[in-house]
C-alpha cells in the first residue's frame with residue numbers, strides 16, 4: 433500500500449480555512465480524514481450528550497459537502513490514540529496533520545501518547561496553531577501582535593474535488609480492517625437541517641448578524657431575552673469549528689469598513705480577540721482546570737453544600753433571574769455573557785461555594801463549551817484570579833435592569849407569570865394577603881430564596897476585600913501579571929479594536 437497522510441479533526445469541523453488540511457492536501461500523498469468520538473472525553477466530567485449532538489450535526493454537514501468522496505472521511509467511536517496506534521502498526525502512515533488542541537488535562541495526556549507514537553513510528557506529526565493561540569509562550573508581550581497577524585493571513589481554500597487520490601483497493605482494505613477493530617459512527621438523518629450546526633447555516637448566521645442583527649448589539653448584549661436576537665450566537669460554530677475565528681474576523685473587519693455605525697461591530701470584534709485571549713491564558717496555565725489561578729485563594733470557600741448545588745442546577749434557588757437562567761441553559765444550551773457571569777457569581781459569591789463544584793455542570797450544559805474560555809471565565813467571575821475586579825452581581829438588580837419587562841422570567845418561570853411584574857422579580861416581597869389574593873404561596877408554588885441577597889453580597893465583598901491584602905495573593909498577583917499581561921502595555925490605537933475584558937455589576 434502506498435504511504436498516506438492522515439488529517440485528524442478535532443474542534444475544527446470544516447473543510448475551509450483549515451491550515452492542517454491545506455498542508456495535508458499539498459503533501460502529494462493520499463489523504464485520509466479521521467474524526468473520533470472519544471469515550472475518554474465523552475465520559476469526562478465536562479463532557480455531555482449536547483456536545484456530541486453539536487459534533488454530529490457538524491459532521492453530517494461535512495459529509496454532505498463531500499458527496500461522492502465521503503469514503504475518505506472515517507468517523508469512529510474510539511479514543512484517537514488507540515486508532516492512531518492501530519493505523520501506525522498496520523499501515524504505512526507517513527504524516528499526521530492536525531490543529532493544536534487547547535483542551536483539558538485528559539486530552540493533553542492523550543496528545544502526549546500520540547507524540548510518543550509518532551516518534552516511535554517516525555510519523556511526521558504537524559500541528560498547526562488554531563485561532564491565533566500560541567503554544568509554549570512564557571509571557572504575553574508579543575501576543576497581541578501575533579494574534580492580529582494570524583487573523584489577517586489569507587484564508588486557506590480547499591477544492592474538495594482535488595482530494596489526493598487513493599487506489600480504491602487500498603482504501604477499501606484500510607476501511608475493512610478498521611471496521612474489524614473499531615465501531616464506525618453511523619450518520620443519522622438530520623432532523624432539523626435548517627437549524628443544525630453546519631457550515632452552511634453558520635455562514636448564513638454570520639452574514640445575517642453582520643448585515644442586520646449587529647445593530648443593537650451593545651444595547652442588548654446584557655439582556656437575557658433580547659441578546660439571542662442581537663448577539664451573533666456564533667459561539668457554537670466557533671467551539672466546534674464550523675467557522676474559523678479568522679474568517680469571522682475578516683468578514684467582520686470588512687463589514688466594519690462598510691458600516692455607518694461602527695461601535696457595535698467594534699465591540700463584537702473585541703470579543704473575537706477575547707476568545708483567543710482566554711484560551712491563550714488557559715494554554716499557558718492549564719492547572720486552571722483544577723485550581724485557582726491565584727494560589728492565594730486556595731483557602732477560600734472549601735465547604736460544599738450539596739443542597740445548594742441541587743437547587744442551583746435545577747433552577748430552584750428562589751431568586752427568579754438565577755432560576756430562569758439555569759432553566760434556560762439546561763433547555764437550550766445558551767446564555768448570554770452577562771447571565772453566565774451572574775449565575776456563576778451567584779454560586780461563588782452569594783452561596784459562597786467552591787467554583788470547582790459547579791464548573792462541570794455548566795460546561796456540560798453549554799453547547800459552545802470551550803475549556804479554554806470556560807475555566808478562566810469561571811475563575812474570573814468567582815474572583816479567584818486576584819488581578820481582576822471583584823464582580824459580585826446582584827441578581828435582583830440585574831433582573832430589574834436587564835429584564836425590565838420580565839419577558840425572560842415569564843418564559844422560564846411560568847409559575848410567577850400571573851403575578852404583578854414587580855413581584856415576578858421579587859416574589860418574597862408579597863405579603864401573606866397578597867399571596868392569598870394571587871393564589872400563590874411562596875415555598876409551595878415557587879421556592880423561598882436560599883439566601884438573603886443583600887447580606888450574602890455584603891459578606892462576600894468583605895471576605896474578598898480582606899483577601900486582596902493576603903501576602904500570598906499579592907505575590908501571586910505579581911506572577912500572574914508578569915505571565916499573562918503585556919509588560920509596559922501601550923495604549924492601543926482604537927482602530928486596532930482590542931478592548932480589555934471588563935464587567936460591571
Ligand SMILES: Cc1cc2nc3c(=O)[nH]c(=O)nc-3n(C[C@H](O)[C@H](O)[C@H](O)COP(=O)(O)OP(=O)(O)OC[C@H]3O[C@@H](n4cnc5c(N)ncnc54)[C@H](O)[C@@H]3O)c2cc1C
Pocket residue numbers: 653663664665666667668670671700703704706707708710767768769770772773776798800801802803805806809810813933
Ligand atoms: C462563566 C462563563 C463561562 C463561559 N464559557 C464559555 C464557553 O465555554 N465557550 C464560549 O465560547 N464562551 C464562553 N463564555 C463567554 C461568552 O459568554 C460566550 O462566548 C458568549 O455568550 C457566546 O454568545 P455569542 O456567540 O452570541 O457571543 P457574541 O457576543 O456574539 O461574541 C462573539 C464571539 O466572541 C467570543 N466571546 C464573546 N464574549 C466572550 C467572552 N466574554 N470571553 C471570551 N470569548 C467571548 C465568542 O467566541 C463569541 O461567539 C463564558 C462566559 C462566562 C461568564
